[in-house]
Amino acid sequence: MELSFRHLVSASQVTRPDADFLVERAREMEEAMKDRNAFRHVKKYRKMFRDKCVASLFYEPSTRTRFSFERAVKKFGGEVMTADGFQFSSLYKGESVADNTRVIAGYDIDAIIMRHPHDGSAQEAADALDEYRLETGRHVPFINAGDGKNEHPTQAALDLKTIQDECGRLTGLHVALVGDLLRGRTVHSLSMLLSLYEGNHLTFATPGLLRLPGHVKDLLKARNVSFDEVNSLEPALDADVCYMTRSQNERSKQGWSLWERWKKTLRYLFQKNEIEPQFTLTADLLRGKNTVIMHPLPRNGEIATDIDRLPNAAYFRQARNGLPMRMALLSELMNTAKQENESDESYGWRRAA
Ligand code: NCD
Numbered sequence: 390m391e392l393s394f395r396h397l398v399s400a401s402q403v404t405r406p407d408a409d410f411l412v413e414r415a416r417e418m419e420e421a422m423k424d425r426n427a428f429r430h431v432k433k434y435r436k437m438f439r440d441k442c443v444a445s446l447f448y449e450p451s452t453r454t455r456f457s458f459e460r461a462v463k464k465f466g467g468e469v470m471t472a473d474g475f476q477f478s479s480l481y482k483g484e485s486v487a488d489n490t491r492v493i494a495g496y497d498i499d500a501i502i503m504r505h506p507h508d509g510s511a512q513e514a515a516d517a518l519d520e521y522r523l524e525t526g527r528h529v530p531f532i533n534a535g536d537g538k539n540e541h542p543t544q545a546a547l548d549l550k551t552i553q554d555e556c557g558r559l560t561g562l563h564v565a566l567v568g569d570l571l572r573g574r575t576v577h578s579l580s581m582l583l584s585l586y587e588g589n590h591l592t593f594a595t596p597g598l599l600r601l602p603g604h605v606k607d608l609l610k611a612r613n614v615s616f617d618e619v620n621s622l623e624p625a626l627d628a629d630v631c632y633m634t635r636s637q638n639e640r641s642k643q644g645w646s647l648w649e650r651w652k653k654t655l656r657y658l659f660q661k662n663e664i665e666p667q668f669t670l671t672a673d674l675l676r677g678k679n680t681v682i683m684h685p686l687p688r689n690g691e692i693a694t695d696i697d698r699l700p701n702a703a704y705f706r707q708a709r710n711g712l713p714m715r716m717a718l719l720s721e722l723m724n725t726a727k728q729e730n731e732s733d734e735s736y737g738w739r740r741a742a
Contacts, residue, residue, distance in 0.1 A: 446493070555706075670693065682699070683703050
């Protein structure tokens with residue numbers, strides 16, 4: 390089967406067959422990596438990545454996403470070129486994401502992975518690569534590795550595999566998403582993927598004002614997903630999965646409505662010592678419960694370290710799923726690009742002179 394998308398910008402592009410296929414392919418990658426001999430079945434991909442170069446553009450800090458993507462390319466024998474940090478790229482001089490991406494693609498780059506602090510930058514980059522394709526006839530797939538507070542679809546894909554591994558299914562689950570849901574992009578993308586599976590109920594647990602943005606709720610409503618919003622941690626403790634997130638304090642408050650800002654100011658004036666509220670999970674709270682605990686990491690005190698050894702603490706297994714899932718995604722998108730670029734039809738994309 391072939392994925393229904395050519396660039397991965399948003400989890401809302403992913404269909405149920407895409408999601409099932411990616412989870413399955415990631416499992417195959419994982420199995421293949423357990424045994425070096427078995428890895429030969431991905432030899433065709435090794436060959437496919439030979440002489441191929443992936444640009445890894447991280448204009449915002451990253452450990453897991455960047456390392457797992459770059460390792461995925463290298464596992465397949467490909468080359469990686471990295472742009473590290475905003476201040477060392479032409480973006481610092483005021484270049485647009487569109488120009489930057491299009492120029493980089495032109496250096497015989499075969500796929501572009503980008504993380505950027507602005508919402509919507511991923512769409513801008515993908516559109517620029519479509520323009521590049523119109524100009525040159527060559528398709529360069531784009532993968533969003535996190536755009537501002539908006540989305541992080543590849544994290545959501547590996548989260549989906551983790552839920553399947555831990556719970557044995559993706560349907561009929563109660564999944565609680567906890568923390569800074571306003572600015573936590575992983576939750577936006579994961580809710581979209583969970584909405585593809587029937588019978589799931591989502592509980593969004595937020596301290597204070599950090600509620601899920603309206604556009605994500607609208608998508609869930611349009612897909613008839615059952616969900617509720619609460620202001621306490623307790624309901625999350627009895628869910629099948631409790632997905633914790635950190636407070637994204639480095640993000641600006643843009644995107645907060647005037648009313649939210651006004652409420653925040655009032656609170657600040659009347660409770661002088663108020664700090665950004667946060668829920669903290671401790672082993673005591675989890676006693677007697679087997680709720681699967683997930684977190685995209687990095688954590689910032691939301692999960693006490695005494696939970697790490699509990700069998701239901703899944704966040705390090707979750708992080709490890711980044712490699713097989715990103716191998717699956719990259720190999721599929723690059724395989725499609727290769728076929729399209731080698732077929733005569735791809736020239737149909739060339740803009741008439
Ligand atoms: C997340 C991110 O960058 O959005 N981390 C990740 O990719 N694993 C979550 C975060 O930064 O809090």
